[in-house]
Amino acid sequence: GAVVSQHPSRVICKSGTSVKIECRSLDFQATTMFWYRQFPKQSLMLMATSNEGSKATYEQGVEKDKFLINHASLTLSTLTVTSAHPEDSSFYICSARDRRFAPTDTQYFGPGTRLTVL
Amino acid sequence: KQEVTQIPAALSVPEGENLVLNCSFTDSAIYNLQWFRQDPGKGLTSLLLIQSSQREQTSGRLNASLDKSSGRSTLYIAASQPGDSATYLCAVRSSITGANSKLTFGKGITLSVRP
Numbered sequence: 001g002a003v004v005s006q007h008p009s010r011v012i013c014k015s016g017t018s019v020k021i022e023c024r025s026l027d028f029q030a031t032t033m034f035w036y037r038q039f040p041k042q043s044l045m046l047m048a049t050s051n052e053g054s055k056a057t058y059e060q061g062v063e064k065d066k067f068l069i070n071h072a073s074l075t076l077s078t079l080t081v082t083s084a085h086p087e088d089s090s091f092y093i094c095s096a097r098d099r100r101f102a103p104t105d106t107q108y109f110g111p112g113t114r115l116t117v118l
Numbered sequence: 119k120q121e122v123t124q125i126p127a128a129l130s131v132p133e134g135e136n137l138v139l140n141c142s143f144t145d146s147a148i149y150n151l152q153w154f155r156q157d158p159g160k161g162l163t164s165l166l167l168i169q170s171s172q173r174e175q176t177s178g179r180l181n182a183s184l185d186k187s188s189g190r191s192t193l194y195i196a197a198s199q200p201g202d203s204a205t206y207l208c209a210v211r212s213s214i215t216g217a218n219s220k221l222t223f224g225k226g227i228t229l230s231v232r233p
Contacts, residue, residue, distance in 0.1 A: 004161075006161070034220065034221075041127075041225070042225060043122075043207070043223040043224060043225040043226065044162075044207070044209075044223045046220050046221070049220060091159075093161055093162070095162075106152070106164050106167050107152070107164070107221060108164065109154070109161045109162035109163070109164075110161050111160055111161040112159070112160060112161045114159065
């Protein structure tokens, strides 16, 4: 099956710093990428959806100036958490699909990035 | 607003048992439903995807069924093994176009299969 990678897998940073997480589709073209966050024992909550070459669409309650998303190519999307605070500590998961095959396409998920803000 | 519910939150069974995991959703106007597996601290692995026009999908020891009119799906696991221990998430896609093309997830069922 298709593979989505994320880097880094874990990051620890000080409060106030910015952290960038990369998401890559390794063997398919990700026309659409999604970013989720997951708190312990909770469901995945969609943060934003991005189509290649377009601005991301953020879900209600997600600060777009804090969570910067760039989907510059068909294989790479980045999430930058700006001025991170302890409450931003979470598990961030990216996902990708090739919408040219909708509606039968499967959404593929990355392995996740554990962010800890001290 | 679509809501997906998975009950119970956790399940423990002895090895070899056949089991059923349930998923319910509030809006029956879905395009497809997907079952995922998540191991602790890891991402999601897609297990089965059922289109709205389909009733079930099978892969190995897994069988997923969909009853769109009643807003329910079940994941059947035959002859469970300790390696099946994980959290199983159900997700529905409510639209295929534009910003509404997104999956809504349940909280998952954490399965433990005892040797």
